[in-house]
Amino acid sequence: MTEIAVKTRQNLQELLKKNPQIKSPNRIYVGQHIEIGKQTNTYTVKKGDTLSAIARTHHTSVGDIMRANPGRINNRNLIYPGQKLHLPVQEAKTPTTKPKTTTNTPTTKPTETKTPTTNPQTTPDTKTLPPVENKPPVVTDGTESSVRSPHLKLKSKDIQLSPLVQKKMSQIADEYFKKTGKDLVITDGNRSAHDQAERIYDKIQHHGENIYTNKKALAEIKAAYNEGAARGESREQIVGRMARVIQNQAGRNVFISKHLTGQGADVRISDMTAADKKAFLESVAKVGGAHKLNEGNHWHMEIDENQKPPVQSPPTTTTTPTQTTTAKNGELKLGPNEEYRDALLLAQKRTGIDAAAVASVINAEAAVNPKTGKWIANSQAGSSGARGLTQFIPSTWEGRAKVKGSYLNEVALQRGLI
Structure with missing residues (x-):
């Protein structure tokens, strides 16, 4: 054998x-x-x-x-x-x-010449889904595999990037290095169905799954989670259920995350200074072809080769920047407060409230620097004690921190404040 x-x-x-x-x-x-x-x-x-x-x-x-x-x-x-x-x-x-024979030992016929039958219980069920293999999918950019920039580091050797993502993120990393002298660190890349199931399982556990915009796909995955939980299954068993749903969705060309199609990557943000973050945003804008979203401890990047670099507007001669306004269809124009764009879009993604509407509230509530037009993040009302961009009073901040699933709740839990 x-x-x-x-x-x-x-x-x-x-x-x-x-x-x-x-x-x-x-x-x-x-x-x-x-x-x-x-x-x-x-x-x-x-x-x-x-x-x-x-x-x-x-x-x-x-x-x-x-x-x-x-x-x-x-x-x-x-x-x-x-x-x-x-x-x-x-x-x-x-x-x-044929077996080897020796000169002094005669061969004998086997006692049974019929082919033994296999146990019918071992026959695989053709209706079951194939096993979920923990290897991520990838996407082609129409070229040979690109060489990763020396300024694009991987947090773990297990992280895989598709050629499309590696090429784009290398370009961004090179621009970022020119501005800061620092490297970019990738914390996550391609994901298998099992990888994605683990991420969503953890999100559900902490009531943070609403970050995913494809609500129909999320509902299917959560149904698998709920069924496994109702049966008292282990984490690994529930993750397996969820992974099979994600794999089935992929067969229908439905993907809950760009990480599944080789078009997503996460960039570490925890060690970036305010100047570094600004340089990163400028690098992404200059290279083009990428959407970014600040998800707290990392930038979530979605690569779209069809997206063109934005046309840079000529500098204006006015000394006072324009205030934040909203344009048609909720278009977000932040002027001097561009640094808040990702936070506003993340809030929109989590709550469903239009980012432009949130910006309008901030513009009305927060104090503004008269010289730069920028919102003052630590604005504080003298009489009521209201503070911050949205001018919540202390009891409101505390109340929101205790609401499960809110971003403030997640941050408070991570820092051990509640």
Whole structure:
């Protein structure tokens, strides 16, 4: 059996599981049928390849290739040069070779010549979803894999970036280094369905799942969470349920996060000064092709190669910047208060309240520097004790900090204030 396992490129234990009729790997006989199952070959994707072309060349189907690569391919149109794919080949049953005989020991026939039947309980259920493999999907940018900038660091060697993200974030990192002399640190990149399920599980535990904008997809994932919780399942069992839902969604071309399509990355923000943050925003704007969102301890980046760098407006000659205003359709114009854009958009994402409306409230409530036009973050009313950009009184701040699921509650918990 060991020799057969080697020839068919399988693990001996896996081969034995397929053949429960074999009690000992050292005792097999001539004519006995052994189930080998589907074997796979490895193929390296080349520039210009498509799944349909690969399938035709290797006499298989796109569906079979996708089933042979769970977690590696979430979208049939998202493969990239250098990616390793398993290609299924036809199932086969291989007889064993004849055993060696000695001159002084006669061979005897086996007592039973019929092929033993397998236990029907071991037959896989074809209706169940394929196992979720903990390997992230990737996306192609139409070019060969790009070289990562020396100024783009990965927090962990396990983090993977698609060529599209690596190229864009390297450009941003180079610009950022020119301005600050510092490197950018990536804290997360591509995610598998299992990776994403773990993130959402933790969000649900802390009532922070509303950060996801695709509410329909989120509802499906939460239903799996609730079902597992109702059954008293462990964290890993519930995460597995959620991961299968996410994998199923990917098969329908529905993705709750850009991390699943190789178009997302997170950048560490905790060690950035105010000047560093400004330099980062300027670098992103200059390079273009990326959306950013401040999620507290990191910038969440979504890469869109079709997005063009913004046209820079010529500097104005006025000494006092314009105040924050809202334009048609809730367009956000912040003027000198541009540094608050990501916080306002995050608030909009979490609450559903238009960011421009929140900005208008701040503009009415907060004190403003008469020379720069900037909001004064530590504004404080002398009589009521109201403070901050939105002028909450102390009891209101405390009350909001205790509301589960609010951003203030998450920060207060992290800092041990409540």
